[in-house]
Amino acid sequence: xxxxxxxxxxxxxxxxxxxxxxxxxxxxxxxxxxxxxxxxxxxxxxxxxxxxxxxxxxxxxxxxxxxxxxxxxxxxxxxxxxxxxxxxxxxxxxxxxxxxxxxxxxxxxxxxxxxxxxxxxxxxxxxxxxxxxxxxxxxxxxxxxxxxxxxxxxxxxxxxxxxxxxxxxxxxxxxxxxxxxxxxxxxxxxxxxxxxxxxxxxxxxxxxxxxxxxxxxxxxxxxxxxxxxxxxxxxxxxxxxxxxxxxxxxxxxxxxxxxxxxxxxxxxxxxxxxxxxxxxxxxxxxxxxxxxxxxxxxxxxxxxxxxxxxxxxxxxxxxxxxxxxxxxx
Amino acid sequence: xxxxxxxxxxxxxxxxxxxxxxxxxxxxxxxxxxxxxxxxxxxxxxxxxxxxxxxxxxxxxxxxxxxxxxxxxxxxxxxxxxxxxxxxxxxxxxxxxxxxxxxxxxxxxxxxxxxxxxxxxxxxxxxxxxxxxxxxxxxxxxxxxxxxxxxxxxxxxxxxxxxxxxxxxxxxxxxxxxxxxxxxxxxxxxxxxxxxxxxxxxxxxxxxxxxxxxxxxx
Numbered sequence: 124x125x126x127x128x129x130x131x132x133x134x135x136x137x138x139x140x141x142x143x144x145x146x147x148x149x150x151x152x153x154x155x156x157x158x159x160x161x162x163x164x165x166x167x168x169x170x171x172x173x174x175x176x177x178x179x180x181x182x183x184x185x186x187x188x189x190x191x192x193x194x195x196x197x198x199x200x201x202x203x204x205x206x207x208x209x210x211x212x213x214x215x216x217x218x219x220x221x222x223x224x225x226x227x228x229x230x231x232x233x234x235x236x237x238x239x240x241x242x243x244x245x246x247x248x249x250x251x252x253x254x255x256x257x258x259x260x261x262x263x264x265x266x267x268x269x270x271x272x273x274x275x276x277x278x279x280x281x282x283x284x285x286x287x288x289x290x291x292x293x294x295x296x297x298x299x300x301x302x303x304x305x306x307x308x309x310x311x312x313x314x315x316x317x318x319x320x321x322x323x324x325x326x327x328x329x330x331x332x333x334x335x336x337x338x339x340x341x342x343x344x345x346x347x348x349x350x351x352x353x354x355x356x357x358x359x360x361x362x363x364x365x366x367x368x369x370x371x372x373x374x375x376x377x378x379x380x381x382x383x384x385x386x387x388x389x390x391x392x393x394x395x396x397x398x399x400x401x402x403x404x405x406x407x408x409x410x411x412x413x414x415x416x417x418x419x420x421x422x423x424x425x426x427x428x429x430x431x432x433x434x435x436x437x438x439x440x441x442x443x444x445x446x447x448x449x450x451x452x
Numbered sequence: 453x454x455x456x457x458x459x460x461x462x463x464x465x466x467x468x469x470x471x472x473x474x475x476x477x478x479x480x481x482x483x484x485x486x487x488x489x490x491x492x493x494x495x496x497x498x499x500x501x502x503x504x505x506x507x508x509x510x511x512x513x514x515x516x517x518x519x520x521x522x523x524x525x526x527x528x529x530x531x532x533x534x535x536x537x538x539x540x541x542x543x544x545x546x547x548x549x550x551x552x553x554x555x556x557x558x559x560x561x562x563x564x565x566x567x568x569x570x571x572x573x574x575x576x577x578x579x580x581x582x583x584x585x586x587x588x589x590x591x592x593x594x595x596x597x598x599x600x601x602x603x604x605x606x607x608x609x610x611x612x613x614x615x616x617x618x619x620x621x622x623x624x625x626x627x628x629x630x631x632x633x634x635x636x637x638x639x640x641x642x643x644x645x646x647x648x649x650x651x652x653x654x655x656x657x658x659x660x661x662x663x664x665x666x667x668x669x670x
Contacts (some may be wrong), residue, residue, distance in 0.1 A: 310495050319580065319601060350493045354500075357491045358468070365467040387491040394490065 125422065126183065126193035126218070127415025130211025131203025131231045132255065133162050133294075135171040136411030137182035139191060140419050144241050147191075149412040150182040159291045161284070168206035175214050182411060192222060197418020200228035201436030202256060208435035216430050225427040227418040230444045231409075232257045232376075233268065234417035235402075239375035240451055241416050243400035247450035249369040251360055251388060252441075254376030254409075255280030258356070259441060260320060260363045263449045268441050271363045272320025279378050282324040282352055289332045290341055295408070297378050300345045304383070307346025311339070315351055320363050322355045349383060357387045364395050373400045380407040420448040453527035455483050455534045468504075468600065473539060480539040481526055484508075487533075501533040504600065509535045511576055511602045518574030520567055521595045540595050545586035546625055554629055558636035561622075564594045565640025568614060571596065572645050572653070577610040578602050582621035611649075612656025615641075619657065 124147070129136035136151035154170035156162050183191050198215030201208060219226040235257070236250050250261045250268070258279045260272035277285070280297065287296030292303065311334065314326040331348045335341065364372065372392040378384060385401045392399040406412055424447045460474035460483055469486045486501040505528065512535075515522045523537035545564070549557055564586055571578060578585070579601030587595045603610065618637070623630045642650040 310493055312499070315496075315500065350496060354492045354496055357489075361489075362467040390491040 124191060124193045125195040125197055125227075125415050125419035126179075127229070127234075127411050127413070127418050128179070128196070128198045128211045128215050129231070129234075129409055129411045129414045130171050130175075130207050130214075131199045131201070131409065132207055133167050133170075134409040135174050135178055135211065136409065136414070137179045138411030138415040139182060139193060140412065140415035142419075144416065144419070146412045146416070148182045148184075149410055149415075150178050151410050152178055153409075155294050158293060159288055161288055162204075162294075164204040164206045167204065168210055171207055171210040175210060178411075179214060179218070193218075193224060195225050195227055195418060195422045196222070197227040197229050197414050197421070198433075199231045199234070199414050200434070201230065201439040203231060203435075203437060205435065205437045208437060212433060212435045216433055220430055225422065226430060226433055227422050227426060228428050228433060229414045229417045229421060230439060230441070231414070232259075232441045233444050233446055234413040235375045236261075236268070236373065237417040237420060238406045238410075238413040239373050239379075239400065239402035240449070242403050242406060243373070245371045245373050245398075245400040245451070247369070248371035248373035248400060249360070249364050249367055249397070250373040250375065251356070251379075252376045253279045253356065253374070253378035253384070255284060257376060257441070258322070258324075260360055261441060262363075262367050262369060263446065266445045266447050268444070268446055268449075270440075270442050271367065272322070272359045275318065275321050275323045276325040277328065279324065279352060279356060280376070282328050282348075283378065285328055286331055286335075286345075286348055289335055290345075295377065297381055300349055301381050301383065303342050303345035304349045305346075306342035307340075307344070309340070309343045309347075310350060311343055311347040313347055313351045315355055317355050317358050320359045320366075322359050324352060324355075327351060327355075349381075353381075353384050353387050356384075357391050360388060361391045361395070364391065364397060370397050371400060372397050373402075375402045375407070377408040380404050424448055453529055453536060455485070455529040455532055455536060458483065466598075466600075476526065476536070479526070482523065482537050482539045483529075483534050484537070485532060485534040502530065505530065505533045505535060508599050508602065511599050511604070512537065514574060515571055515576055515596075515599070518570055518576070520570040520574070521589075521593055522599075523595070523597060540587045540589065540597065542587045542589040542595070544584060545588050545594060546583035546621070548588055549583060549625075550628065554632065557628070557633055560588065560592070560594060561633045561637040562640035563592075564596075564618075565637035565642075566644045567594060567596050567640075568618070568637075569641045569644030569646075569650070572606075572611050572614070572649065575604050575606050576602060577605045577607075578614050579610075581614045581618045583618070583625060584621070608652050608656045609660075611653040612660050615653055615657035616660045619661070 292299035
């Protein structure tokens with residue numbers, strides 16, 4: 124049994140994954156900022172510290188109420204908000220030294236891909252990771268994920284969250300914008316920026332937010348923002364897919380919960396004869412299960428860390444992590 | 453011009469466009485048609501294909517006027533988002549570079565450098581410069597093709613990306629002495645872009661490579 128602890132931003136999560144890669148428990152609590160306000164790192168970390176004890180306790184209790192002792196403790200070591208990362212890392216270190224079990228550092232973005240791959244049959248896909256922290260198109264070569272394309276400024280999750288904040292729609296922004304978008308009819312022209320396999324979203328955010336302040340129709344703007352942002356990503360994915368000639372496309376991360384994005388990336392895959400593997404909705408957003416899943420794979424590859432070396436890394440690129448367990452068998 | 457009734461044979465399928473070969477009068481032509489993307493909203497799709505077709509044709513034409521070896525634009529079919537251009541006989545540099553021997557390869561790279569210098573001097577950056585987008589004519593002269601990602605820019609950053617992408621494709625696909633080939637390329641680039649631009653652009657290209665945003669993949 125591997126216990127995974129997620130605490131990179133707004134969510135504290137704990138989860139048990141068994142040696143067969145089955146998710147046994149997955150308990151999460153997410154900090155929701157007030158309307159019109161973003162996530163304040165300190166306030167989020169206070170929330171995480173408050174719920175940590177209860178979440179871990181619940182994740183470790185079996186169906187009959189007895190407590191399970193995990194064999195491995197995995198914690199999200201980065202990337203993320205420093206104050207939040209330190210909560211999960213502290214819990215992880217404490218459990219590891221108290222239970223005398225090995226401690227495994229996990230990269231949150233790699234974990235998003237791992238749980239998506241565990242849930243599907245993808246072996247060696249072109250991976251599309253879309254969340255508040257990442258917007259990247261990746262392929263696995265050698266021992267690492269390589270960034271084939273990515274955002275040059277803000278992420279897709281940022282874009283949707285920041286627009287939702289301007290529009291005073293509730294968090295998570297992607298969900299709120301998606302609901303409003305359904306009522307939209309007219310496609311408003313917004314900046315569309317694709318540079319090779321990269322995208323840039325900041326101009327799009329500025330234009331959409333400006334239009335909103337000028338009394339633009341909210342539903343139409345949400346609709347147009349979503350169509351434009353997702354089309355840009357889909358085009359970059361299509362280019363990468365043609366260049367890398369992969370036969371599988373994986374879609375992971377919080378924004379992967381969007382039905383419209385799933386539809387679009389699915390169409391790109393279909394058009395090029397690749398199979399499409401979107402992460403199940405319940406594991407798309409940040410959760411303990413992704414850390415447990417990735418931590419188990421890392422532990423099996425011999426990756427552990429001494430408590431005294433168990434730092435957190437708020438800035439940590441996907442291509443700086445050794446991921447020897449891919450391609451999956 | 454209307455390309456919908458042309459009989460043509462498919463040549464290549466890219467990410468955003470299909471290429472096919474046909475004939476108009478005595479000329480062998482290539483039709484580059486930007487295809488409809490199912491995933492895109494119809495009006496956004498229409499707008500993107502329309503704007504890019506015009507922009508690409510216009511940039512190819514400007515490159516031609518600047519004296520660069522590029523296809524000649526024969527016409528536009530905006531109804532079908534197609535560019536009609538002259539067909540180039542020859543082979544893709546990516547496939548023949550390794551058979552030229554080191555001296556032949558250096559000679560070709562030098563000519564490629566001259567062509568890029570002409571484009572940059574004319575204020576054009578290619579945006580997708582790889583050995584797959586260079587066609588070597590039977591006389592050995594390189595033609596630059598596929599201006600689908602091109603833009604007008606004189607920024608050292610954008611110019612540097614061109615040289616960096618070319619270097620990446622040479623390092624990744626051609627094993628024999630890539631640094632000697634790049635030196636020859638820079639020599640040619642200097643000829644047409646001037647020493648100042650050449651040294652600035654090359655410095656930028658090395659800086660971009662170090663940023664690690666782009667990787668040697670193939």
